[in-house]
Amino acid sequence: MNDRLLDFAIRYGFLILLAGLIVYFSLAAPGFFGPLSAAFVLQSVAITGILALGVTCTLVVGGFDLSIGAVATSALMLSAYSMVILEHPTIVAVFLCLAMGALVGFINGILIVKFRVPDLLATLGMMFLLIGLQRIPTQGNSIATGMTLADGTVAEGTFSAAFLWLGRHRFDLVIDRLLPMPVVIFIGIAVLIWLFLGFTRHGRLMYAIGSNERAAALVGTPVNRYKVAAYMISGVTASIGGILLAARLGRGDIASGNNLLLDSVAAALIGFAVLGAARPNAFGTAIGALFVGILLQGMTMMNAPYYTQDFVKGAVLVAALVFTFYLSSRRSGTGH
Amino acid sequence: MAVHALKVNGLQKSFGKNYVLRGIDVTLEPGSVTVLMGANGAGKSTLVKVICGHHRADGGNMMLAGQAFDPVGAADAIRQGVVTVHQSIDDGVIPDLDVANNLMLDRLVERSHGLFVRERHLRAEAAKVAAAMGIDVNLRARVSDLSVADRQMIAIARAMARAPKVLILDEPTSSLSATEADRLFALIDRLRAQGVAILYISHRMSDIRRIADRIIVMRDGAISGTFETEPLDYEAAVTAMLGHRMTEVDVAVQSGTAPVLELADLRLFHGAAPINLQARDGEVVALVGLLGSGKSRLAEILYGMARPASGAIRITGTDYAPNSVEDAVAEGVFMSPKDRGTNAVIPAFDIADNMTLPFLKGLSVGSFLKANRQKTRAQEMVSQLGIVCQSVGDGIGTLSGGNQQKVMIARWLLEPAKVLLLDEPFQGVDIGARRDIGRHIRATAKGRATLVFLAEIDEALEIADRIVVMHEGAIVGEHKNQNVDLGALVADISGAQSTETGAHP
Numbered sequence: 001m002n003d004r005l006l007d008f009a010i011r012y013g014f015l016i017l018l019a020g021l022i023v024y025f026s027l028a029a030p031g032f033f034g035p036l037s038a039a040f041v042l043q044s045v046a047i048t049g050i051l052a053l054g055v056t057c058t059l060v061v062g063g064f065d066l067s068i069g070a071v072a073t074s075a076l077m078l079s080a081y082s083m084v085i086l087e088h089p090t091i092v093a094v095f096l097c098l099a100m101g102a103l104v105g106f107i108n109g110i111l112i113v114k115f116r117v118p119d120l121l122a123t124l125g126m127m128f129l130l131i132g133l134q135r136i137p138t139q140g141n142s143i144a145t146g147m148t149l150a151d152g153t154v155a156e157g158t159f160s161a162a163f164l165w166l167g168r169h170r171f172d173l174v175i176d177r178l179l180p181m182p183v184v185i186f187i188g189i190a191v192l193i194w195l196f197l198g199f200t201r202h203g204r205l206m207y208a209i210g211s212n213e214r215a216a217a218l219v220g221t222p223v224n225r226y227k228v229a230a231y232m233i234s235g236v237t238a239s240i241g242g243i244l245l246a247a248r249l250g251r252g253d254i255a256s257g258n259n260l261l262l263d264s265v266a267a268a269l270i271g272f273a274v275l276g277a278a279r280p281n282a283f284g285t286a287i288g289a290l291f292v293g294i295l296l297q298g299m300t301m302m303n304a305p306y307y308t309q310d311f312v313k314g315a316v317l318v319a320a321l322v323f324t325f326y327l328s329s330r331r332s333g334t335g336h
Numbered sequence: 337m338a339v340h341a342l343k344v345n346g347l348q349k350s351f352g353k354n355y356v357l358r359g360i361d362v363t364l365e366p367g368s369v370t371v372l373m374g375a376n377g378a379g380k381s382t383l384v385k386v387i388c389g390h391h392r393a394d395g396g397n398m399m400l401a402g403q404a405f406d407p408v409g410a411a412d413a414i415r416q417g418v419v420t421v422h423q424s425i426d427d428g429v430i431p432d433l434d435v436a437n438n439l440m441l442d443r444l445v446e447r448s449h450g451l452f453v454r455e456r457h458l459r460a461e462a463a464k465v466a467a468a469m470g471i472d473v474n475l476r477a478r479v480s481d482l483s484v485a486d487r488q489m490i491a492i493a494r495a496m497a498r499a500p501k502v503l504i505l506d507e508p509t510s511s512l513s514a515t516e517a518d519r520l521f522a523l524i525d526r527l528r529a530q531g532v533a534i535l536y537i538s539h540r541m542s543d544i545r546r547i548a549d550r551i552i553v554m555r556d557g558a559i560s561g562t563f564e565t566e567p568l569d570y571e572a573a574v575t576a577m578l579g580h581r582m583t584e585v586d587v588a589v590q591s592g593t594a595p596v597l598e599l600a601d602l603r604l605f606h607g608a609a610p611i612n613l614q615a616r617d618g619e620v621v622a623l624v625g626l627l628g629s630g631k632s633r634l635a636e637i638l639y640g641m642a643r644p645a646s647g648a649i650r651i652t653g654t655d656y657a658p659n660s661v662e663d664a665v666a667e668g669v670f671m672s673p674k675d676r677g678t679n680a681v682i683p684a685f686d687i688a689d690n691m692t693l694p695f696l697k698g699l700s701v702g703s704f705l706k707a708n709r710q711k712t713r714a715q716e717m718v719s720q721l722g723i724v725c726q727s728v729g730d731g732i733g734t735l736s737g738g739n740q741q742k743v744m745i746a747r748w749l750l751e752p753a754k755v756l757l758l759d760e761p762f763q764g765v766d767i768g769a770r771r772d773i774g775r776h777i778r779a780t781a782k783g784r785a786t787l788v789f790l791a792e793i794d795e796a797l798e799i800a801d802r803i804v805v806m807h808e809g810a811i812v813g814e815h816k817n818q819n820v821d822l823g824a825l826v827a828d829i830s831g832a833q834s835t836e837t838g839a840h841p
Contacts, residue, residue, distance in 0.1 A: 200703040201696035208693055211684035218639075218673050218680065219694035219747070220665035279684060 010276035010327050014320070018291055025298030032301050035174045039183070045293035046186035047072075047241045051264035052271075052285045053193045054237030058119070059268060059280035060197060061230045062210035063112065066123040068238040069261030070130035071104050075242025077134040079163070080143035080252025087157035094163070097239045104130065105235025109228030123231075127261075135254065143252030159250050167247025182244045186286075189237060194282035206230060207279070266317045267292060273320040292316060339402045341366045341533030342387070342418070342502045348395035349382055356382045358557040359396065364502055364533040369524060371544050372537045373577050374554035380537055383554070384504055387535075388420040389413030401501055419500035421491050421508060428491030431480035436462035438479050438490050442497055469493045470523060485516030489523060496527065503527065504535045509543050521546050540626050541830030545570065553577050574793070574826050587778070589801045589818050592616025594652075596785035597638075597755050602647035604633045608809035610647060615755070615785035620778060622788045622800030622817075624829060630809035631789045632674075635759050638787070639671040640664035651754055665694060668754035672744055674763055674789075680744045681732055688714035688728040691747050698751070717746035722772050738769025745773055752783055759789045774799040793825060805829055 026033035051068045058065040075097040082093040104126060111122040139150060145158045170177040171184065197203035206226050208216040217223045245257055270291060271277075271284025295316065296309055342364040349357040356379045364370055374380045385391045387398070389407030398405040400416060407413035413420075421428055429438050437444075439462040444453070462475055471489050479487055488508060495503060505524075509517045524547055528534060538544060544551065551568055553561040553576040561576030563569055594617050601610040608630065615621045625631045636642040638649065640658030649656045651667065658664040664671070673679035682690050691714045692699055699709050714728040721742045725735060732740060745761060758777070762770045777786060777799060790796045796803050797817060805813035805828040813828030815821070 195704075199705060201700045201705050202703055204689065204696055204705060205693075207684060208682045208689075211682045212678075212680075214678055215680045215682055216693070218661060218671070220660075220662040221693075222662060 006327065007276075010323070012275070013323065014270075014273045014291075015275070015287070018287065018294070021291075021294055021298065025294070025301070029298060029301040032298055035178055037297065037301075039170075039178050039180065041290070041293045041297045042183040042186070043180045044297065045267075045289040046180070046182040047244050048260060048263040048267060048292075049186045049286055049289035050182075050189055050241045050244070051238050051260055052267035052289050053189055053282055054234035054241075055264055056268045056271065056280045056282055056285045057193065057197070057206070057230045057233045057237075060203075060206045060210050061227050062213060063119040063227065063230060064123065065105075065108065065231060065234040065238075066120060066261065067104060067108060067126040067130060068234060068241075068264060069257060070127040070134075071101055071235055071238035072242035072245060072260050073257040074104075074130045074134045075101060075239040076246040076249075076257060077138070077143065077252045077254070079243055079246045080159070081137055083159055083163060084143050084145055084147075084157040084252065085137075085149065085155045090160045090162040094166075094243060097243050098236055101235040101237075101239025101242075102232050103235070104239075105232035106228060108235065109224075109231035112231070113224040113227050138252075138254075140254065142254045145251075159247070164247050164250055167244050167249075182248065185240065185244065189240070190282060190286040193233075193237075194286075197282050202226070202229075210279075263292070263313065264289075266313055270317060270320040272324040278324050288320070340364065340399070341401060342405070342535075343399040344383075344387070344396070345398070346396035347383070347386060347393050347398070349379075349386055349391060349393055356557050357386070357393075360554075360557075360559060362552060362559070364535055366501070366533050367528055367531045368549045369528055369534045369536055369547050370550045370552060371548040372535060372552050372554065373544070373573060378554040378577075379557040380554055381506070384420065384506055384535075384537065387413070387502075388418055388504060414498060414500075417498070417501040418504070419495040419498055419502070420504040420506065421488075421495055422506050428494060429479045429487050432478065434476050434478055435466070435473055435482070435490060436475040439465050439475075439493055439497065442494060465493055465497060469496060470526060483516065485512050485519060488512065488516075488520065492520075492523065496532075500532065502533045502535065504537070506537045508536070509538065509540055517543065541570065541574075541826070542626070544573075545830070570830075571823055571826060575822065577794075587798070587801070587817055589816060590618055590620075590781070591801065592619030592785070596652055597787070598650040600648045600650065602634075602637075602649060603645040604630045604637065604809045606645045608645065611809075611811055613804065613811060615787060617785060618782045619801050620781050620786040620788060620799055622790050622796035622803045623806055624790050624793060624796045624803055625806035626791065626829060628808070629806040631806050632759070633809070634806070635671065635757055635787075635789050638664070638669060638755065638757055640669075668752070669757065670694070670748040670753040670755070671757035671759060672748050672761060674760035676741055676744050676763070680747075681740060683733055686729050686731055687718070687723070687725060687735070687743055690732045691717060691728075691743050692750065694747060695750050713750060714746075717750065721746050721776055736766070736769075738765045741765045742769060742773060745777070749776075749780060754784055756784050756786045757789070758786070760791065761788060762790075762792070762795050770795070770798075793822075793829065 031037060051072060055065050055068055078100055079093045079097050082088040082096050083090070088096070108123055108126055111117045112119050141147065143155070145155060147155050149155055166181055169181040171179040173179045197206065205216065205221050208221065209223050209226055213223055241260065242257070246252065249256060267289035268280060268285045270288030271281060272279060274281070274284035274287045277284055292313055295312060299308070299312065300306070340363045344360055344362040347357050347360040360383060372380055372383070382391065386393050389410045389412055400418065405416060407416060407418070430441065436459050440458050443461070459475060466475065469489065469492070471493055473482060473486050479490060508520060512520060524534060536547065548568060550562070550564040551573045552559060553573050555577060561573060563573050595614045596617050597615040599611050599613040601612060603610050611634070623631045623634065633642065637644050640660045640663050651669070656667060658667060658669070682693065688710050692710045696705060699706055699713065711728055717723070718725065718728060723739050723742045723746070725739065732743065735743065741761065741764070745758070748756060761773055765773070788796070788799055797820065800817050803815045803817055803820070803825065804811055805825065807828070813825070815825055
């Protein structure tokens with residue numbers, strides 16, 4: 001009986017908590033329950049969520065990617081540089097960013113599988129390198145139309161309407177102009193990664209690598225290829241996050257995206273607790289991101305000061321981790 | 337000798353309904369090396385774990401130097417003077433510290449040590465310990481940079497720093513080369529001279545010949561033989577270890593049909609003798625040999641994990657030179673590796689996922705897995721091999737060792753193999769599961785060549801049509817599994833012919 005209760009708590013505890021939060025805020029904060037508020041929550045977690053889905057893939061193969069935040073801000077700066085200074089069309093800017101993300105992921109992967117650098121250290125180094133690199137072309141300045149370049153000329157390019165559309169367009173749903181483009185992309189990526197990790201043989205083999213790399217290798221799994229692929233997925237999703245951020249801001253702001261890494265890692269780790277999975281999974285990651293978003297939105301509407309936000313996120317994360325590692329370890333034999 | 341170093345009386349231990357120790361009586365004398373032999377599952381490691389305080393006994397008692405001895409934990413056993421050096425030596429050393437710090441580690445733990453490390457003093461003390469033990473390595477070297485043998489010496493030296501009455505060495509030579517083992521034996525000789533009672537667990541006949549003062553043999557949780565009169569009767573000890581069990585399984589010996597796997601002048605490493613071997617369709621060949629005999633190396637070469645120094649491998653007449661495990665699997669060469677915990681089991685997966693892992697491609701449409709198909713295939717194997725489980729969706733960790741191993745074997749029976757390699761398939765497997773696995777391997781042997789790599793003779797006698805003995809990278813003997821001359825087989829395995837004269841007719 002007790003065992004069954006524990007099992008139920010592990011499996012549904014987090015979702016019940018989430019439902020409870022929604023009910024509580026709906027009652028306590030007028031205006032919380034409604035399409036506008038929901039769209040706002042989704043918008044606030046979309047970019048973090050996209051990054052979190054990428055880092056989930058690296059967690060699945062037993063790795064970690066600390067460079068995602070830096071990749072996203074690099075993509076932000078690169079898209080601005082490409083369009084404002086080099087005056088590229090949208091498609092080129094987007095392609096450059098995605099290619100940059102894939103390349104960074106590839107280098108991360110090679111550092112890890114070929115040069116045997118531990119994942120945390122390799123991606124930490126890459127993070128540092130990118131944070132520095134993205135500042136060099138503009139001498140540390142943000143990029144905006146009309147800025148004066150080092151050679152004295154003025155940058156005359158602009159963010160194209162098509163590019164800004166990616167970050168600012170809102171689809172009609174229930175009410176006009178409700179659902180922002182980044183949310184649609186977030187949901188799309190979440191579904192893709194969920195299908196990939198949960199239902200394809202590639203996903204299954206990646207979980208096998210994360211659980212016992214040697215055993216996976218000894219059944220003939222190309223372990224290194226899958227690991228590199230995981231980091232490339234992570235790099236590409238991070239660059240998508242960066243593109244959306246740039247499109248929303250409409251300028252290459254050097255100071256944006258500071259919190260992206262921590263927020264998205266937190267979402268992925270909170271995701272371990274969802275449905276008692278006790279391992280990285282796409283559904284959990286998306287719910288984890290949403291959980292944080294709902295909590296913050298509700299608190300903001302109840303006039304909690306903004307500076308308590310990080311504290312709340314941290315508390316949720318710690319609670320989720322205890323949930324995952326302590327409770328699940330008491331349940332014997334974790335299959336799925 | 338008036339007082340025994342350790343006296344064990346009627347020790348009993350069971351796990352659930354499984355009686356592992358059924359009243360063991362053992363005495364260890366100071367200044368004497370007692371070798372403990374026994375096949376897998378005989379209860380050796382359980383006995384050791386009770387003595388060193390990992391398990392509490394269910395019945396019986398122990399006396400340490402005349403005093404009652406009932407350790408409540410490993411630390412307590414050590415404090416009372418029973419020190420164990422376990423098989424995995426890295427448990428006994430801190431790889432990232434240097435030799436001096438490792439030797440003095442126990443001193444640093446003591447509360448009386450004080451806050452600051454007196455570097456010079458520590459090094460001087462360490463040098464003294466090293467000299468006393470005859471360890472000749474740079475004390476500033478990091479332990480991780482040392483050879484396995486040196487690390488082992490240091491683990492033993494650390495154990496000796498506590499001046500134990502009883503020292504237990506659990507398969508200490510399992511990862512040592514012959515010269516490295518010689519150094520260990522010299523150390524053991526020195527400890528014996530100092531009056532330490534040593535319990536030495538090993539399968540290696542050459543070790544046993546070298547250092548045993550007495551031999552105790554365990555079988556099925558009981559002592560099946562004690563040998564203490566000079567000269568020690570090694571053959572009788574081996575027979576006591578294998579006992580009657582080998583006659584229980586009757587193998588209908590097949591000689592196989594067409595040759596499937598051919599090794600032509602294959603040299604496992606530079607300077608090794610060339611190997612020539614044929615394995616035929618429907619035949620089960622056991623490769624037996626001690627650690628370091630080259631059988632693991634041969635398995636690795638066949639499975640694409642290592643390259644031979646020279647020579648050729650052919651499968652059904654076609655040259656076969658795999659560059660990776662992927663290549664090997666693609667060519668129809670499958671291997672179930674030894675040490676399933678590290679090499680085979682995916683702890684996060686359920687039975688079906690674990691079993692179907694190598695063949696997911698065939699079980700998916702496009703890239704998408706067909707979960708139902710996976711389940712059905714797994715279910716078929718579960719009933720064929722008699723795997724005891726609630727459903728194929730159970731976590732692999734919920735199964736017993738024997739059932740886990742059945743899953744790992746079933747993994748490679750899902751699709752037809754040309755060559756099936758089984759490396760120590762009976763490791764950590766109870767006798768019932770072992771019979772099931774053996775029977776199933778033999779029943780399905782048609783259509784492939786099966787090579788089983790084993791250290792234990794009785795396991796080879798249970799499963800094989802032909803037993804091939806390896807020693808130092810070469811094939812030194814071949815026995816059809818019919819009225820096998822055990823003496824000759826044991827002699828081949830222990831390399832007696834080359835190292836001893838006159839001991840065996």
